[in-house]
Structures are given as structure tokens and as C-alpha cells.
Amino acid sequence: MSDCGCSCQAAPKFVFSCSGAADVGEVADQAARSVSREGTAKMFCLAGIGGRVSGIVKSTEAAQKVVAIDGCPLNCARRTLEEAGFTGFEHIQLDGLGFKKGETPATPENIQTVVRSVSEAFSK
Amino acid sequence: MKILVMGPGCPKCEQAEKTVRDAVAEAGIAADIEKVKDFQEIAKYGVFSTPAVVIDGEVKVVGKAPSKKDVLGWLK
Numbered sequence: 001m002s003d004c005g006c007s008c009q010a011a012p013k014f015v016f017s018c019s020g021a022a023d024v025g026e027v028a029d030q031a032a033r034s035v036s037r038e039g040t041a042k043m044f045c046l047a048g049i050g051g052r053v054s055g056i057v058k059s060t061e062a063a064q065k066v067v068a069i070d071g072c073p074l075n076c077a078r079r080t081l082e083e084a085g086f087t088g089f090e091h092i093q094l095d096g097l098g099f100k101k102g103e104t105p106a107t108p109e110n111i112q113t114v115v116r117s118v119s120e121a122f123s124k
Numbered sequence: 125m126k127i128l129v130m131g132p133g134c135p136k137c138e139q140a141e142k143t144v145r146d147a148v149a150e151a152g153i154a155a156d157i158e159k160v161k162d163f164q165e166i167a168k169y170g171v172f173s174t175p176a177v178v179i180d181g182e183v184k185v186v187g188k189a190p191s192k193k194d195v196l197g198w199l200k
Binding site: 010011012042044045048053054055056057058059061062 | 169170171172173176178182183184185186187188
């Protein structure tokens with residue numbers, strides 16, 4: 001970092017969540033917010049990627065690392081990033097963690113399981 | 125044309141501003157170039173690392189100083 005205290009050399013780490021309507025979307029969303037609050041990465045707006053908001057797209061291009069969380073096998077977060085031209089990001093799908101759509105309440109335990117998985121993805 | 129050069133004032137941000145001014149002079153166009161240092165203002169554009177360059181509301185680059193060739197391309 002330079003002495004001016006700016007973020008010139010601090011490429012951010014971003015986590016995107018599908019934040020879908022189902023229970024698994026809620027778990028994914030809450031996990032992303034928790035990771036963001038803990039400072040592991042910053043939760044960033046998937047809708048901004050879908051809407052091609054230039055600042056959000058360019059900031060994501062400049063990110064040091066990106067992790068996408070999808071609640072179910074529809075993989076909307078992954079597809080949204082891919083449609084915008086992003087590749088090489090880490091992808092976590094809650095189905096892969098044994099969480100089934102319609103059977104996974106957003107309990108602290110479930111959210112924490114996803115938080116751990118996201119933290120591991122960022123530590124790779 | 126309105127150009128915003130975003131960054132709090134580090135060498136890379138200064139370089140970005142100089143490159144933009146040089147490119148605008150070379151292109152011979154009229155442009156209002158403004159330096160944005162306040163990070164709250166910067167964040168309003170969805171920009172989370174600097175330097176960044178915004179032309180007429182569209183973010184062109186984030187996290188690095190662009191080349192003059194890049195800027196000339198954006199000015200067309």
C-alpha cells in the first residue's frame with residue numbers, strides 16, 4: 001500500500017450470492033453477508049453484474065478473487081457471472097454441501113456451514 | 125464530455141489523471157475533467173478500487189492507470 005492510504009494496490013475480494021427466493025437462496029445470501037461482515041471478502045451486487053452496471057462489472061474485473069454462492073442447481077449466480085464474461089471464479093453450490101431446496105432453513109448452523117466453505121474458497 | 129478520474133491522490137491516481145489530460149489534449153476535444161477523491165462519491169459508481177476513470181457516467185477502468193491508447197479509444 002502507498003502512504004496516501006488509498007486502495008490503489010488493494011484489489012478487493014468479492015463474494016456474490018444468488019440470494020434466491022428459496023430457503024437455500026436465503027442461506028446463501030446470509031452466508032455472503034456474514035463473510036462480508038467478518039471482512040473475509042466484500043459481498044458485491046449480483047444484480048449489478050446482470051444489469052451490466054459498469055462500475056460493478058469493472059470492479060469485479062479488477063478483483064483479486066471472486067467466489068459465487070448458489071443455493072440450488074439452477075446456478076443463477078454462476079450463470080450471471082458467466083454471461084457477463086467472467087471465468088475462473090470459485091463456485092460453491094449448496095446442493096454440493098448436502099443442502100436441499102425446500103429442506104434447508106436459514107438456521108445459524110446452516111449459514112455457518114456455508115461461511116466456512118466460502119472462507120476455505122478464499123484461502124485457496 | 126465529462127471525465128471523472130477517481131483516486132485519493134497516490135502516484136497511480138496522479139498518473140491516471142495525467143494520462144487522461146494528455147489524451148484529451150492529443151484528441152483535441154472539449155472535455156470537463158474532474159478529480160474525485162472522496163471514497164463515498166467513488167463508491168456511488170460501484171467502484172471499489174482506484175484509480176478509476178469514468179466517462180459520461182460509464183466506468184471504463186478500475187484498479188489501474190489506463191494507457192493513453194486506451195483513453196484515446198474511449199474518447200472516440
